[in-house]
Structure formats: structure tokens, C-alpha cells
Amino acid sequence: MCGILAVFGCSDNSQAKRARIVELSRRLRHRGPDWSGLHCHEDCYLAHQRLAIVDPASGDQPLYNQDKTVVVTVNGEIYNHKELRAQLKSHTFRTGSDCEVIAHLYEEHGENFVGMLDGMFSFVLLDTRDKSFIAARDAIGITPLYIGWGLDEMKALSDDCERFTYLLPGHIYSSKQGGLRRWYNPTWYSEQIPSTPYDPLVLRGAFEKAVIKRLMTDVPFGVLLSGGLDSSLVAAVASRHLADAEAACQWGSQLHTFCIGLKGSPDTKAAREVADYLGTRHHEFHFTIQEGIDALEEAPNKEEFHQETCQKIKALHLYDCLRANKSTSAWGVEARVPFLDKEFINIAMSIDPEWKMIRPDLGRIEKWILRNAFDDEKNPYLPKHILYRQKEQFSDGVGYSWIDGLKDHANKQVTDSMLMNASFVYPENTPTTKEAYYYRTIFEKFFPKNAARSTVPGGPSVACSTAKAVEWDASWSKNLDPSGRAALGVHAAAYEETGNTEAANLMNGSPQKRLEMLDENCNSCLIEDIVASASCGWHMFVALWEKLLTTKEGNWLHKQNEIVPYKFVFLFSKTFLKGNIKYL
Numbered sequence: 001m002c003g004i005l006a007v008f009g010c011s012d013n014s015q016a017k018r019a020r021i022v023e024l025s026r027r028l029r030h031r032g033p034d035w036s037g038l039h040c041h042e043d044c045y046l047a048h049q050r051l052a053i054v055d056p057a058s059g060d061q062p063l064y065n066q067d068k069t070v071v072v073t074v075n076g077e078i079y080n081h082k083e084l085r086a087q088l089k090s091h092t093f094r095t096g097s098d099c100e101v102i103a104h105l106y107e108e109h110g111e112n113f114v115g116m117l118d119g120m121f122s123f124v125l126l127d128t129r130d131k132s133f134i135a136a137r138d139a140i141g142i143t144p145l146y147i148g149w150g151l152d153e154m155k156a157l158s159d160d161c162e163r164f165t166y167l168l169p170g171h172i173y174s175s176k177q178g179g180l181r182r183w184y185n186p187t188w189y190s191e192q193i194p195s196t197p198y199d200p201l202v203l204r205g206a207f208e209k210a211v212i213k214r215l216m217t218d219v220p221f222g223v224l225l226s227g228g229l230d231s232s233l234v235a236a237v238a239s240r241h242l243a244d245a246e247a248a249c250q251w252g253s254q255l256h257t258f259c260i261g262l263k264g265s266p267d268t269k270a271a272r273e274v275a276d277y278l279g280t281r282h283h284e285f286h287f288t289i290q291e292g293i294d295a296l297e298e299a300p301n302k303e304e305f306h307q308e309t310c311q312k313i314k315a316l317h318l319y320d321c322l323r324a325n326k327s328t329s330a331w332g333v334e335a336r337v338p339f340l341d342k343e344f345i346n347i348a349m350s351i352d353p354e355w356k357m358i359r360p361d362l363g364r365i366e367k368w369i370l371r372n373a374f375d376d377e378k379n380p381y382l383p384k385h386i387l388y389r390q391k392e393q394f395s396d397g398v399g400y401s402w403i404d405g406l407k408d409h410a411n412k413q414v415t416d417s418m419l420m421n422a423s424f425v426y427p428e429n430t431p432t433t434k435e436a437y438y439y440r441t442i443f444e445k446f447f448p449k450n451a452a453r454s455t456v457p458g459g460p461s462v463a464c465s466t467a468k469a470v471e472w473d474a475s476w477s478k479n480l481d482p483s484g485r486a487a488l489g490v491h492a493a494a495y496e497e498t499g500n501t502e503a504a505n506l507m508n509g510s511p512q513k514r515l516e517m518l519d520e521n522c523n524s525c526l527i528e529d530i531v532a533s534a535s536c537g538w539h540m541f542v543a544l545w546e547k548l549l550t551t552k553e554g555n556w557l558h559k560q561n562e563i564v565p566y567k568f569v570f571l572f573s574k575t576f577l578k579g580n581i582k583y584l
Contacts (some may be wrong), residue, residue: 003049004073006124008133009173021045038062039071041128046073050477065103066092069128072106074099075143076121077336079213084116099123106134112173114183118213118342122167131178139184140313140340141169141321169316184342188349191310197354200373202347203535207373211237216247222256223280224335227270229367229389234338234373236381239278255280260287270389272391277383289405410435 022038024047039046039062048061062073078084078334081098084105085091087242091104098119105113106125112137115498122145124135137145148164167173169186188194211234215221235257243253257280259271268284275282326337336346348369355369365371371388373379381387414434422437427443431437 002125004134005045005047006073006076006120006133007045008126009043021047029270034236039126041126042131044126044128044131044133046124046126048069048073059542061097061099063097063100064094065107066094070103070107070125071122071128072099072103072125074102074123075122076119076123076138078117078119078121079216080118088267097139109115110173111176112175119303120336120340133176134172135167136172136183137167137169139170139342140316140345141338142337143325147173169321186346186349188346193353194350195352196350200353200368200369200375203351203369204373206341206344206347206517207233207338208237208241209368210338210344212241213243213341214336214338215242215247218246218250220251220256221247222258222283225257225259225271225274225280225282226270227259227274227389228267229387229388230339232270232274232372232382232386232389235274235278235280236374237338239280240381240524241521252526256283257281258283258285260285262286262289270386274382274386277386279361293405305458310349313349316340328373410438413438413442434497 005021005024037074038048046062062071064071065496076099078098078101081101084101085093088101088108089102089106093100093104100122102113102117102121102123106127109116111134117138119138120142122136122143123139124133126133135145135147137143145167146164147167165302168180169183170182171180172183173180192401215238223231223238224450225235235255240254242248242255255278257271257275257278259268259275259282261268263286268286272282272284324337351369357370358364365388375384375387405569411434414437418425418436419431422432426437426440429440431440
């Protein structure tokens with residue numbers, strides 16, 4: 001992932017304005033530590049902070065067409081760039097960057113080329129011939145893009161813009177046409193009930209293609225493995241096809257997998273078993289509840305079912321995509337998400353929702369169509385009990401006492417009186433729990449303007465479900481616990497002895513000693529990434545990531561790339577996010 005900033009129509013094009021834009025761009029440096037680039041054309045500026053993944057040597061941005069009349073700054077990866085280059089035979093390319101193809105596609109097709117891109121992206125393109133520009137975002141919103149003056153990280157906007165918002169996923173803004181229009185409009189988006197019969201081989205094939213195309217990289221990579229269905233399938237497919245990928249020539253054919261959790265947690269046990277089964281080089285990292293909190297502070301009918309799934313995908317850019325992008329980018333890591341592949345989603349969403357519903361009478365549990373698609377008796381992808389393992393949210397899977405410790409910490413920081421008066425202090429998106437109130441105070445500290453507040457959604461939700469889904473089950477509708485294990489009996493696994501004497505002596509799974517509040521000098525970019533995406537377990541993972549790199553388990557990363565030792569790519573699935581689309 002990278003950081004991009006574009007400013008158009010500056011009345012003052014002085015050296016002072018240029019210096020200010022450079023300063024704003026540097027606020028995004030945590031997203032791209034490898035290179036800083038700036039293009040100026042009269043009153044237009046395009047800046048870029050690069051995280052070099054493809055063509056590290058020559059792919060610095062901004063990028064241009066052959067005569068440099070078209071300039072583009074991009075945050076993302078274009079997986080089909082080689083196929084697109086082959087179609088542009090009359091064009092001369094300057095670099096091997098996957099993103100350079102965007103400038104040439106615009107030159108060839110005008111503004112109607114965005115649908116040709118297969119990947120994750122946010123970009124701003126300037127045509128210097130008439131000073132027109134476009135800004136576009138990928139189909140699902142995997143990469144963020146905020147508009148005030150136009151950029152991809154709210155931090156660079158917060159001081160200089162009175163009003164800003166996010167660019168909607170699957171949309172393009174055109175200065176020529178003076179507004180937004182949707183470029184991604186699949187049939188499922190209308191929430192019309194599909195009727196395509198379920199074909200496990202088609203679904204499996206689409207997912208395997210989604211994983212394989214994300215093996216495109218010129219830097220070390222690995223898989224974040226929780227031991228749940230989704231991440232285990234990502235690891236299984238990647239492990240099978242890695243030897244045939246170009247990346248294997250540079251980094252070897254043995255896949256690296258990573259897992260984090262409390263000692264004895266469900267995820268670490270399951271991930272270890274999956275890694276052994278697949279023969280990966282596995283890296284496991286344990287944390288205590290105290291370390292986690294310290295890091296934080298730095299049943300419907302099929303019509304309703306399908307509509308809920310559509311609404312969740314449409315809202316992913318406000319929750320899961322933000323969480324994945326910001327939390328990894330904060331540490332110079334790029335996350336790739338095969339479950340959000342455009343082709344895979346279109347195939348999965350075209351299947352009759354009757355096949356996706358939980359049907360105990362037919363032996364169908366949650367995610368049955370995905371489990372069944374990879375249930376290959378002759379050439380198994382995973383052990384049977386892993387393939388049909390019960391769903392765990394990340395916040396529970398890392399250790400059941402983690403969510404309790406986090407809640408208890410919030411209870412110490414927020415009094416009953418503070419929560420009672422929350423509607424007066426925060427009239428918009430009023431927090432209804434002490435945990436939510438605690439997150440909100442941190443967010444307001446760094447982003448006090450109303451415009452920043454409006455970019456964060458609210459409303460009742462359990463395990464990142466929509467308000468409608470919460471109504472389906474009475475045991476969930478009155479529950480305020482953010483964890484998916486809140487309804488009794490949901491998980492077969494209960495609280496287990498962790499082997500950690502500190503954790504074993506906790507009351508309600510939390511430390512007894514009072515924890516200090518945030519230091520004024522803490523890293524604000526990490527705080528934004530923590531709070532803006534309202535996460536628990538996932539952010540704890542990335543906040544502890546540097547500590548992992550200093551251990552012997554992380555040494556291989558240092559050796560793989562001496563120039564930028566922390567630079568690598570992760571393939572991972574929504575299992576590693578606190579929320580999920582439960583029904584695929």
C-alpha cells in the first residue's frame with residue numbers, strides 16, 4: 001500500500017504552498033516509506049509515498065504516459081497489468097510498475113477504462129493537456145480514498161479542509177462531468193434474488209484464481225493464518241500453487257505462515273495444525289492481555305438473507321477494508337484479500353441464497369458452500385475437522401479472555417456518569433457502551449472536526465452484522481458485546497486454561513492493576529488506524545508486529561530484504577478481521 005495526495009486549483013502556487021503539500025504528503029509516509037514523489041503542473045499537485053512491491057527499482061511515482069501529458073498517483077496493485085500491457089501494443093512503457101498501465105489506458109480509452117482493471121486501487125489522474133482530472137476507487141473499497149482536495153488518508157486533510165468525505169467504492173469522480181458516477185454495477189448490486197445453481201467446482205476455481213493472482217510480488221510475502229476456514233483455505237491454495245509462481249524463484253517454494261494469540265488460544269492451536277498439514281514455515285507469536293491493551297492504546301428468509309449479504313459487501317469499505325488497509329499500512333505492509341476478488345464475489349453472489357443458508361436438516365452449517373467446494377476426498381486441501389471448524393471471530397480466536405480484558409479496561413477509563421451523559425458530549429453517533437466511549441475519546445483527540453466524525457459509521461451491530469441482522473435473533477438483539485461469542489452456546493470451545501499464570505489469576509479476564517492513559521506523544525498515525533476502523537484483535541496484531549520482527553521467528557524477513565527490512569506482502573482473509581461476511 002502507498003499514500004497519495006492530490007491538490008487541484010491552488011490559488012497560491014508559491015514555494016510555501018509546495019512546501020505545505022510536501023509536509024502533508026509526509027504525514028502518509030508510514031504507508032509508503034520507500035520513496036517520496038511530487039509532480040507540479042501550474043496549480044495542480046500530485047504527491048506519492050511509495051511502498052515498493054512490484055518493480056521496486058524503477059516503479060517510483062507519480063507515473064506517466066510516454067509524453068508525460070498524463071500523470072497518475074496510485075495506491076494499489078493491478079493484478080492483470082501484463083494482460084492490459086499486451087493490449088496496448090502501440091504504447092511505450094517507462095517502468096515495470098503494475099500501475100503505469102493506468103496512464104496508458106486513459107490515453108487509449110478515455111475515462112471509461114476503470115472497469116478493465118482487476119485489482120485493489122485508489123488513484124488520481126491528471127490530464128495536463130486540459131487540466132482535467134479523475135479520481136477512482138476499486139469495486140469494494142479495499143483501499144481508502146478521502147475527498148477534500150482528494151487523497152487517500154484522512155490525516156493529510158484534517159488541518160487544511162473544512163469539509164471532507166470518502167469517495168464511494170466502485171465510483172469515479174470526473175472534473176469534466178462535474179460529479180460521481182458508478183463504474184462497478186454487477187447484477188447482485190440491485191439486491192435482486194439470484195437463481196444460479198450452486199456448482200462447487202466453479203466456486204472453487206474462482207477462489208483459486210483469486211489467490212494465485214495475488215502471488216504477484218517482487219518482495220517477500222506470507223499468509224496470516226488463524227486456523228479458521230477462510231485463512232486456512234488461502235494458505236492451502238497458496239501453498240499448492242506457490243511453486244509455479246514467479247515469486248518462488250526469488251523467495252523459495254515454502255510458504256511462510258503467521259499466527260498470533262494468547263497462549264492456548266483456539267486460533268494458535270488450529271493454525272499450528274494447519275501449518276503442519278500444509279508443510280509451511282510457521283511463525284507463532286504470543287501476547288499477554290496487558291501487552292494487547294498497551295498496544296491498543298498506542299434467522300431470516302432467503303430474500304432477507306441475500307439483501308443482508310449485499311448490504312454487508314456494500315458497507316465493507318467502512319469497516320473491514322478500512323481495518324485491513326490502515327492497520328497493515330501503518331507498518332509498511334501490504335495486505336491482499338482474495339475473498340474480495342471481483343470475479344469471485346460476482347460468482348458467489350450469483351448463487352441462489354437458498355444454498356448459503358444454515359440448514360441443520362440438510363447438514364449445512366455456516367459457509368457450507370465454501371466448505372463443500374473444497375471438500376476434496378482424493379486430494380484434500382485441509383484436514384476435515386479444520387475444513388468444518390466452527391467459526392471464530394478474530395477477537396475471540398486469539399483468546400477468549402482478550403475481549404473481556406479490553407472491556408474491563410474501558411470500564412476503568414469511562415465512568416457511569418460519563419456514559420450517562422454521552423448524548424450531550426457526542427450527539428452524533430452517540431456511543432452506547434463504555435468501550436465505544438473510550439474509542440471515541442481517542443478519535444476526537446486527534447480528529448476533532450465534524451467532517452472527520454462523519455466518516456465513521458454507527459448503529460447497532462454484533463460481530464459486524466447490520467442492524468437488520470441483529471433483529472433476526474432475540475439473543476443478539478439486546479446484546480451490546482462486540483464479540484460474536486456473546487450469545488450463549490455459540491461456541492463449542494469455552495474459556496480454557498491458557499498456561500499463563502498472569503491470565504489465570506485475572507478477574508473477568510482482565511489485569512488488576514490500573515492502566516495508564518495514552519501518552520500525548522504517542523504515534524498519532526497508529527491511533528488513527530486503531531480508532532478509525534474501530535477494531536480490537538486485528539489492531540493488536542499489527543501493533544505488536546514489530547516486536548515479532550525482532551524475534552528469531554522474524555529474522556527471515558530481515559534477511560530477505562536488506563534495503564527495506566520490514567517490506568513484504570501478506571495474503572490474508574477476512575477471518576483475520578474482527579468482522580466477516582458469514583455466508584460465503
